[in-house]
Amino acid sequence: MIPGVNLTELIRNAGPLIYLLPLIIFSETGLMIGFFLPGDSLLFTAGALIGLKLVDVNIIVLCLLFFLCAICGNTTGYLIGRHFGRKLFTKKDSKVFKQKYILQAEGFYEQHGGIAVILAQFMPIIRTFCPIVTGISKMNYKKFIAFNIIGAFFWTICITLIGYFIFGAFGNVINPEDIDKFLLPIIILIVFISVLPAGLKVIHHKILQKK
Numbered sequence: 001m002i003p004g005v006n007l008t009e010l011i012r013n014a015g016p017l018i019y020l021l022p023l024i025i026f027s028e029t030g031l032m033i034g035f036f037l038p039g040d041s042l043l044f045t046a047g048a049l050i051g052l053k054l055v056d057v058n059i060i061v062l063c064l065l066f067f068l069c070a071i072c073g074n075t076t077g078y079l080i081g082r083h084f085g086r087k088l089f090t091k092k093d094s095k096v097f098k099q100k101y102i103l104q105a106e107g108f109y110e111q112h113g114g115i116a117v118i119l120a121q122f123m124p125i126i127r128t129f130c131p132i133v134t135g136i137s138k139m140n141y142k143k144f145i146a147f148n149i150i151g152a153f154f155w156t157i158c159i160t161l162i163g164y165f166i167f168g169a170f171g172n173v174i175n176p177e178d179i180d181k182f183l184l185p186i187i188i189l190i191v192f193i194s195v196l197p198a199g200l201k202v203i204h205h206k207i208l209q210k211k
Contacts, residue, residue, distance in 0.1 A: 007038055007045050008179065011055060018057055021046065022065040025156065028128060029073030029121075032080075035101065035128040043156055044186070047163030048179045052171040059164055063157045070121070070152035074131045078144055081135025105129035106136075114139065117147035121155035162186055 011018060024042055027034035043066060049055040050062070093099055108126055109116045120130035134144055166182065 007041055008049065011046055011049055018055065019062070019065060022069040025066055026069040026073040029070055029131065030076030032128060032132070035125045039127070040124070040159065043159040044163040045179050047160035048167040051164040051166065051168030063160050066156035066160060067152055070156045071148055074148045074152065077128070077131030078135040081132035082138065101125055101129045102133065105133045109133045109137065114143060114147050117144065118151035118154070121151040159186070
C-alpha cells in the first residue's frame with residue numbers, strides 16, 4: 001500500500017482516470033523507484049470493486065491494460081539490467097535504492113533460474129528487481145519474453161479476475177473494506193500452483209537419481 005492513501009477510495013473516485021492506474025503496474029515492475037507501489041492490492045481491489053459494481057469500468061479493457069503494462073515494465077527492467085549491468089551493484093544506497101534489493105533478486109534468480117521471472121511477479125520488491133538481474137545475466141531475450149508474458153498474465157489478469165468473480169458472486173456478504181484480507185491467501189495459492197509443476201519435476205528427477 002501507498003502510505004496515507006486509501007486504495008479502495010482512490011479506485012472508486014478515479015472516474016475515467018482509472019484507465020491510468022495500470023501505469024502504477026508499469027512503474028512497479030519497470031522502474032527501480034516503484035518497488036513500494038501496491039501492485040497486488042491494486043489488481044485485486046480493482047477487480048473486486050468492479051465485481052461489486054462500485055466502479056463502472058470494462059473489466060476486460062482494464063485487465064488488458066494491466067497485462068500490457070506489466071509486460072512493458074518487466075521489459076524495461078530487463079533492458080536497464082542489460083545496458084547498465086553490474087554498475088548497479090556498485091551504486092551507493094539512497095532513500096529509494098538499496099543494494100540489498102538487487103542482491104535479494106540475484107539470489108532469487110540464481111535459485112529458481114528462468115522460472116524466477118514468473119514467480120517474481122507475485123513477490124513485492126523482488127518483482128521490481130528480478131527483471132533487472134535477468135538483464136544483467138543476459139538471458140536470451142526471446143526466452144525472457146516468454147517467461148515475461150506467462151508471469152504477467154497470471155499476475156495481472158488472474159488476480160484481477162479472481163477479485164472480480166469472488167466479489168461479484170459473494171459481494172453481498174463481504175465488506176468492501178475487508179478486500180485485502182482475501183488477497184494474501186489467493187496469492188499464496190496462485191504461487192503454489194505456479195511452482196507445482198517445477199517442484200514435481202525436481203522430485204521426479206531426484207527419484208530417478210536414487211534408482
